[in-house]
Every structure is written in structure tokens, then in C-alpha cells.
Amino acid sequence: MTATAKKLGDVMLRVENISLSFGGVKALTDISFDIREHEILAIIGPNGAGKSSMLNCINGFYHPQQGSITFRGQTRSRMKPHEAASQGIARTFQNIALFKGMSTLDNIMSGRMLKMHSGIIASAFYKGPAEREQIAHRAFCEKIIDFLEIEAIRKIPVGRLPYGLQKRVELGRALAAEPTLLLLDEPMAGMNLEEKQDMCRFILDVNDEFGTTICLIEHDMGVVMDISDRVVVLDYGRKIGDGPPDEVKHNQEVIDAYLGVQH
Amino acid sequence: MAFFLEVLIGGLMAGVMYSLVALGFVLIFKASGVFNFAQGAMVLFAALFFVGFIELGLSVWLALPLTVLVMVALAWAVERLVLRHLVNQEGIILFMATIGVSYFLDGFGQSIWGSNVRQLDIGLPTDPIFLMDGDILIQAFDLWAALVAGSLLVALVLFQRTSVGRALRAVADDHQAAQSVGIPLNTIWIIVWSIAGLVALVAGVMWGSKLGVQPAIVSLALKALPVLILGGFTSIPGAIIGGLIIGAGEKLAEIYIGPFFGGGIENWFAYVLALGFLLIRPQGLFGERIIERV
Numbered sequence: 168m169t170a171t172a173k174k175l176g177d178v179m180l181r182v183e184n185i186s187l188s189f190g191g192v193k194a195l196t197d198i199s200f201d202i203r204e205h206e207i208l209a210i211i212g213p214n215g216a217g218k219s220s221m222l223n224c225i226n227g228f229y230h231p232q233q234g235s236i237t238f239r240g241q242t243r244s245r246m247k248p249h250e251a252a253s254q255g256i257a258r259t260f261q262n263i264a265l266f267k268g269m270s271t272l273d274n275i276m277s278g279r280m281l282k283m284h285s286g287i288i289a290s291a292f293y294k295g296p297a298e299r300e301q302i303a304h305r306a307f308c309e310k311i312i313d314f315l316e317i318e319a320i321r322k323i324p325v326g327r328l329p330y331g332l333q334k335r336v337e338l339g340r341a342l343a344a345e346p347t348l349l350l351l352d353e354p355m356a357g358m359n360l361e362e363k364q365d366m367c368r369f370i371l372d373v374n375d376e377f378g379t380t381i382c383l384i385e386h387d388m389g390v391v392m393d394i395s396d397r398v399v400v401l402d403y404g405r406k407i408g409d410g411p412p413d414e415v416k417h418n419q420e421v422i423d424a425y426l427g428v429q430h
Numbered sequence: 431m432a433f434f435l436e437v438l439i440g441g442l443m444a445g446v447m448y449s450l451v452a453l454g455f456v457l458i459f460k461a462s463g464v465f466n467f468a469q470g471a472m473v474l475f476a477a478l479f480f481v482g483f484i485e486l487g488l489s490v491w492l493a494l495p496l497t498v499l500v501m502v503a504l505a506w507a508v509e510r511l512v513l514r515h516l517v518n519q520e521g522i523i524l525f526m527a528t529i530g531v532s533y534f535l536d537g538f539g540q541s542i543w544g545s546n547v548r549q550l551d552i553g554l555p556t557d558p559i560f561l562m563d564g565d566i567l568i569q570a571f572d573l574w575a576a577l578v579a580g581s582l583l584v585a586l587v588l589f590q591r592t593s594v595g596r597a598l599r600a601v602a603d604d605h606q607a608a609q610s611v612g613i614p615l616n617t618i619w620i621i622v623w624s625i626a627g628l629v630a631l632v633a634g635v636m637w638g639s640k641l642g643v644q645p646a647i648v649s650l651a652l653k654a655l656p657v658l659i660l661g662g663f664t665s666i667p668g669a670i671i672g673g674l675i676i677g678a679g680e681k682l683a684e685i686y687i688g689p690f691f692g693g694g695i696e697n698w699f700a701y702v703l704a705l706g707f708l709l710i711r712p713q714g715l716f717g718e719r720i721i722e723r724v
Contacts, residue, residue, distance in 0.1 A: 226610065252612030264607035266600050277600050281612040283593045344611065 176204025179380055180225065180348060185234035187220055187404075194220040195231065196404045202348065207374050207381045209391045209412075212401035213425055218384045219261055221401070222350050225382070226258050227251040238348075253281055257346035259337045261353045261384075267326035271317060271336050274325055275308045278343030311339045315369060331362040338369065342377075349373065351383040355390060363387065367394055388426065392416065400425065432565035437685050438678055443572035445657075445677020446579045447640070450633035452654040452661065452669040453582065454626045459663045461598040461622040462513075464524040468532035470651020472627060475539040476501055477634030477643045481550045482543045490552050501627030502620075504535075509619045517615060518605050536648055545645055550638040575636050579670065582632060586666050589625075598622055602664075656704035662717025671715060676700045 180202040187195040195217045202208050210218045223229040225236060227246040235242050238254060257278070266274050283300060312318055315335050320328060325336050334354060341349055354370065355363045371394055373379050385391050391398060392412040400408035400421045408421040415421055451473060458466040479500050483493035512527050555570040589595050600608040601618050609615055637647055653676070661672025680703075684696040707714070 228606070228609070247614070248609035249612045249614040252610060258610050260606065260610075264604045264610070266603035266607060268603055269599070277596065278611050280593065280597060280600075340607075340611065 176206075178202070179204045179239060181237040182221075182225070183235050183237070185221075185224060185231045185236070187217075187224060187229055187231040193404050195224070195401075198234070198401070198404075198406050200399050200406065200409055202380060202382055203397075205374070205378050205380055206396040207370070207383065207394055209395035209398045210382065210384050210401060211386070211388075211391055211398060211425065215403075216401040217404040218401055219352055220404075222258065222352055222382070222384065225251070225348075226256050226350060252344065255344075255347035256350065257341035257344040257348075258350035259334070259341050259352060259354060261356065263330075263333050263337055265325045265333060265337055265340070268324060270322050270324055271328070271339075272308060272312070272321045274336055275311055275339045275343045276304060278340035279304045279307065281344060308339075308343055311342050314342075314372070315339050316365075331358050334358070334366070335369075338366075342373065342379075345377075346379060349379050349381045351381065351385075353384050353386065355385060355387055363390060370394060432562055435562075436566045436568075437681050439566065439568055440572075441678035441681030442674050443569070443576060443677070444681065445674040446572070446576045446670075447633075447636060447673075448650075448653050448657050448676055449579055449670045449673025450575070450582070450629070450636055451650055452657040452673055453579075453586065453666065454629040454633065455651075455654055455658055456661075456663060456666055456669045457586070457626045457629060458622060459602075459658075460666075461602050461618065462524065463521050463602050464528060465521075465663070466626065467525065467528040467651075468535055469626065469630060469654070470648040471532040471535035471539075472501075472504070472630035473634040473637065473651065474643075474645060474647045475504070475535045475634075476627065476631035477550070477638040477647060478539040478543045480631065480635060481548045481638060481643045484550070485548070497631055498628060501631055502624045505620050505623030505627050508623050509616055513619050514616060532648075536645070540645060547642045547644040548638075550635065550643050552635060552639060554639060571640065575640075578632060578636060582629065583666065583670050586625075586629075590666070594618075594621060653700065656700040658714070659704040660707050660714060662714025665714065665716035668714055668716035676703065679703055 178201045181199075182201070183199050185195055185198045186193070198217075198221065210221060212218055220229060224231050227248040227250060230245050235244075237243075238256070241254075266277060269277070283304065312321060315338065317332065317335055317339065320332060320336075325333055328336065338351070338354065341351075351370070355366050358366065367390060370381060370383070374381055383395070395412060397410060398408070398412050398415040399406060400415060400418075402424040407424055408415045408418045410418075416426070451469065454469045454472065455466060458464060458469070476497055480493055480497045483496050484490065488496070508531060512531060513524070516524055516527060554574045557570050559568045559570055559573070560566065561568065590598075597608070597613045597618055598621075600611070600613055601615060605615060608618075634643070634647065637650065641647070657669060657672040657676050659672075660675055661668030661670070680696045680699045683699045684693070687699075688695045
């Protein structure tokens with residue numbers, strides 16, 4: 168799949184002149200970029216470039232001191248993470264944040280928290296509409312489990328799973344929320360080649376089948392250049408490149424800062 | 431035989447009272463992974479307000495909702511002033527904060543209502559009941575306490591199955607992850623501290639009716655510790671069963687083992703039992719398995 172084969176939509180999320188600092192340390196300086204409907208956007212850069220901070224700003228863990236983030240026409244100020252979630256932004260974390268004591272299925276079900284509406288009394292006794300609602304949610308989660316090929320670990324507490332599978336469950340939980348924008352923080356870190364290929368396939372399928380917009384951080388340049396439609400490059404909290412993979416690959420500033428000389 | 435049964439039943443009934451206190455600990459531990467040191471102080475705090483309202487001339491049925499309001503307000507204040515600033519911090523830091531809350535509540539409650547021992551009578555029967563042709567004596571009050579604890583258990587277990595209950599579990603596991611699936615952390619904390627406050631109120635009323643409302647109630651919280659170690663910090667039924675085992679165990683031990691040590695072992699037996707348990711089953715009887723992947 169190449170960038171030109173796919174029709175990119177309008178701007179979904181616009182980041183304008185974001186600056187973020189912790190005390191005297193500047194994490195992000197004057198960053199602007201767009202995320203378009205249905206695209207896969209990769210954010211790359213050396214360690215400490217501010218990539219994760221950028222994601223944390225988008226889903227409301229951090230509040231930038233300057234600049235604005237506009238999601239689907241709504242400019243927000245000091246949005247909380249759960250508000251971002253209810254607007255349709257789901258994410259995974261660099262160091263997996265799963266509910267370790269719960270099973271794979273329960274973890275994925277927790278992703279549907281915002282979609283559950285039955286009242287407290289009804290769900291306590293698990294009767295009538297509450298029961299039907301639970302069954303519907305369960306069916307949806309089973310579809311995700313099939314999709315991610317994790318049927319065999321449905322009932323296993325995720326704390327016991329190997330790293331690669333935990334990453335997959337975390338993706339499943341994010342998908343359960345039926346997000347419009349999916350943020351993936353290093354979805355392939357620590358994986359072997361085969362696991363990376365699987366993960367790439369899932370990401371492309373999610374993008375393709377559900378039309379989900381994806382913004383991901385990744386260090387594996389092969390993967391980034393293969394699957395993303397556009398790449399944003401950060402270095403020391405500044406944006407030094409933005410464009411299709413081929414263009415970014417030949418951007419001198421990016422090569423100097425991050426990619427290195429090609430032999 | 432009848433004597434054994436009487437001691438056993440007496441012990442179980444005392445255990446129910448421990449369970450009432452332990453339940454409050456379990457609730458907060460399950461929902462935030464924090465051992466809430468202030469639970470004992472909350473029991474006294476609730477009891478003081480309840481008895482205080484009654485002494486002002488209010489009826490029980492007016493004092494009860496008023497005290498509930500006080501406990502909800504307290505939960506709100508704790509979230510607003512303490513917990514909100516400690517999101518994503520280590521459990522031990524939150525634990526230290528609850529020690530602070532404990533001392534504050536202890537002092538604040540007493541500076542409003544004074545530190546005298548007060549009688550609390552909510553009209554529960556206190557007549558003795560005789561079973562087996564008068565061989566076994568049970569206090570009617572203890573039966574009521576068991577009934578109250580039982581209903582509380584059922585209500586809390588049902589509550590666990592609601593979406594709010596599930597959100598509580600998620601928050602206990604991982605703050606960040608919970609927030610990212612759309613759980614409003616602050617609201618959840620207010621809810622769980624309110625519920626723990628209500629459980630504290632129930633415990634406070636029961637203990638207050640039994641012993642009188644007095645500052646010594648705070649130290650009862652310590653008795654909940656062996657109960658929790660036995661039952662598991664994360665299990666609501668565990669708090670009840672743990673309480674029963676501790677209650678029955680210490681009474682039976684006092685009668686049947688005590689004489690070998692010269693008596694008075696009731697005070698420390700529970701801790702020894704807990705210590706033994708820690709060696710064999712650190713997660714308690716019903717606690718969640720501790721999973722560690724290296």
C-alpha cells in the first residue's frame with residue numbers, strides 16, 4: 168500500500184504552535200502539524216525528541232502551555248484524558264498499561280466502558296436490558312479477539328502473557344472503544360521480526376477495514392517507511408520534517424539528525 | 431459441647447464486627463491499591479457526627495442521612511485536597527497521605543464533638559437469647575450486627591458487577607490505562623471514598639452501640655489488619671470470612687490454649703495467625719493471585 172493509492176480525507180486533528188515545558192526543560196517547541204482522516208501518520212525522532220509528550224498532549228495527559236489542538240473543529244483547553252476518550256481518541260502506551268490482574272477478555276471489555284449505558288441497579292442484577300447489552304458488547308469484543316488472533320489467551324490474566332501478546336491485547340482494548348483516532352506509542356518496541364510483521368498487518372487492516380485514523384510513534388525505520396502515509400520528524404522538541412516517507416527520507420536535516428548517512 | 435458452641439458463636443459474632451471495619455479497607459484497596467490508614471478514623475468520625483446529631487435532638491432517621499451527607503462531603507474533600515494531587519504516584523505515597531488524613535480526622539472530629547465516651551442507642555434489642563434449653567446464650571444485638579454485615583456484603587458484591595464496580599477495578603490496576611479508556615479518575619475516587627465512608631458509618635454505629643462512641647474505636651482499625659491478611663486485601667467476601675475466622679479463632683484460643691500461657695492471648699493471637707498466613711498464602715484466602723513476570 169502506498170500513500171498515493173489511498174485518498175486522504177480532511178484534517179481531523181490540527182496541532183498549532185504547541186509548546187510544552189516541564190520546569191525549565193522544554194519538551195516541545197512551537198510544533199504544528201495536521202492529522203488527516205483515514206491516514207497513518209508516523210511521528211519519528213531520536214529518543215527524548217518529544218514524541219511521547221506529543222501523544223500525551225493529544226490525549227490530554229499533558230496540557231501544553233502554548234498553542235492549541237483542534238479535534239474535528241473543536242478547539243480544546245485543558246482537556247482531561249477521559250474526555251479525549253469519550254471524543255473517540257484511544258491509545259496504547261510505550262510501557263504497556265494493561266489491567267494486569269484481569270483476563271484478556273476483561274481488558275478488552277474495559278475498552279467498551281464508555282459504550283455501556285445500563286443503569287446501576289439493572290447491571291447489578293444482570294437482568295433484562297443490562298444482560299442484552301452485556302451480550303452485545305461481548306460479541307463485539309469477540310470479533311476483536313478473532314481479528315487480532317488471540318482466541319487462545321482469552322481467559323488468561325494478561326500479567327502472565329509474553330510482551331508481544333500484551334502489546335496486542337492493549338491494541339485490542341483501544342480498538343474496543345471504536346476510536347476515530349488511534350494513538351500508538353511504539354507498538355512494535357521489543358518485538359521480533361515475526362511479531363512486528365503481524366503488528367504491521369493489524370495496523371494496516373484496522374486502517375483499511377475500519378477507516379480508523381492512526382498516529383503512531385515508531386523507531387523501526389523499515390516499518391515506518393512501509394506503512395505510513397505521512398511522517399512527522401521531531402528533534403529536541405522541534406519539528407524538522409513533515410511529508411510523505413520518500414520526501415522525508417531525503418530531507419538533509421532529517422538525515423543529519425536521525426537517519427544517518429546511507430551506505 | 432454447649433460451652434464450646436457458645437464460645438464459637440460469641441467469637442463469630444465478634445468477628446462480624448471486625449469484618450465491618452475490614453470491609454471499608456478492602457473497598458479502597460480494591461479501587462486504588464492503597465491501604466487506607468484513615469479507615470479507623472473514618473469510623474470514629476462517622477460515629478461522632480451520628481451521635482452528635484442525635485444529641486442535638488434529631489431523630490435517628492434524620493441523623494442518618496445527615497451523616498451520610500457528611501461522609502460524602504468528606505470523600506469529596508479528600509479527593510479534592512489530597513488524592514487529586516497524587517495521581518499516578520506510587521501506592522506508598524498515597525498510603526502516607528492517608529496517615530495524614532487519619533490524624534486530621536481523629537483530631538477534627540473530636541474538636542467538634544469532644545472526646546467523651548458517648549452512649550449510642552439506636553433501639554436495637556439487647557436481650558439475651560437462649561438456645562438449646564438455655565445452654566447457649568447469644569446477644570440479640572450480635573445477631574443484628576450479623577444481619578447488617580450480611581446485607582452490606584450482598585449490596586457490595588452486587589455493586590461490583592455494575593459498570594462502576596468494574597471501573598473501580600480498572601482504576602486499582604493502572605491509573606493511566608483507566609484514564610485512557612475513558613474512566614474519570616476523580617469521580618471514581620469520590621464514589622469509592624463515599625462508599626467507604628458509608629461502610630465506616632455502619633461500622634461506627636454498630637461499634638458505637640456496643641462500646642459507646644469513643645476515640646478508642648480508631649485503634650479497632652488495627653484489628654482489621656489481621657482480618658485482611660487472612661481474607662485477602664482485595665476480596666469483599668474475604669473480609670467477612672477473615673473476620674469470622676479471627677473472631678472465632680481468638681475466642682477459642684483464649685479459652686482452650688490461653689491457660690497454657692497464663693491467659694490474655696486474645697489480644698495478640700490474631701496477629702500470630704496472620705503472620706502464619708503470610709508465610710503460607712501471602713495473597714490471603716480470597717485475594718487476587720499476585721502475578722509477577724520477570
